[in-house]
Amino acid sequence: MASTIRVYLRASTTEQDATRGKTAVSEFLEGFCKPASKVEHYVENVSGATLDRPELNRLIADSNKGDVLVVEQIDRLTRLSAHDWKALKRTIEDTGLNIVSIDLPTSHLILNQGHSISLVGDILSHVNTLLLEILATSARKDYEDRRRRQAEGIEKAKAEGKFRGKQRSQKTIQACQAAMADIEKGLSKEKAAKANGIGVATLYRYIRDTKSCLITCS
Known part of the structure; x- marks a missing residue:
């Protein structure tokens, strides 16, 4: 059975366009995939800091061993805590999904259908795993830093009597x-x-x- 490319597109809130990265991912895939390749898209507006993501869970449930999970950036897949990221990664690995991200060049090897298993390929696989962990950790740190700065800004605004809360569109x-x-x-x-x-x-x-x-x- 031919592997399926499963593109995951996510934005944090309903005010953001979760399909924004679709063009970039499609153009990226054109350089690797055959025109007949099966590509499925999963789109949702939910925080990357939670495991409760219906579309991501559906993507995993739909997948077969050897399928490829493609994201524009690793932070679209995870802004999870170390514990939750470990749980998600284990689920993805148990399903047999391969992760490819545009911002992680070493992961692109997975889409190169012509590459053979070799010492170099094995080394790159280990390097890719390490870099994936680094990017996942960085995505979580960025999330926590933004939350901290936001909280500090709110406290300052409250002290100055300027805080009005989040304004709805x-x-x-x-x-x-x-x-x-x-x-x-x-x-x-x-x-x-x-x-x-x-x-x-x-x-x-x-x-x-x-x-x-x-x-x-x-």
Whole structure:
């Protein structure tokens, strides 16, 4: 059975375009894959710092040994803690998936269908594993650094009386309002959020803020 190329595209929030890297990945694959190669895409808007990613889990479930998981950058695959990354990597390895990332040149060897197993190939495989670990660690550090700077900025703004909290876009507000209408029709909060393209946490914050306003403004 020919291996399938499984492209994973991710963005952290619904306000971001998760398909942004699709063109770059497609152009990259053109240099390695035959036109007849089977390519599947998995797209989702969810934090890379959590293991709870439906599309990534579906990608893994769909995969067969020898299939290739392609990402634009390693941080699209993981911003996980060391413990969670170890768990995800073990699952990927047990499935028989091979990871290829545009920002990790040593991983491109996997797509070179003509390469033979040799001492050089074996060495590159070990080097690739090491670099993958380094990039995964760097992605997590970048995530933690940004969270820390954000928290510091919020604390400073609070001290200066300038903090107003995260402002929702009009698109998000409309999606939350539509989700509330679906809830009134009997849909669960989780299903209403998914049906309207927003995260459950976003909907819960909207409900909380709305209730708070009703209490303080009445």
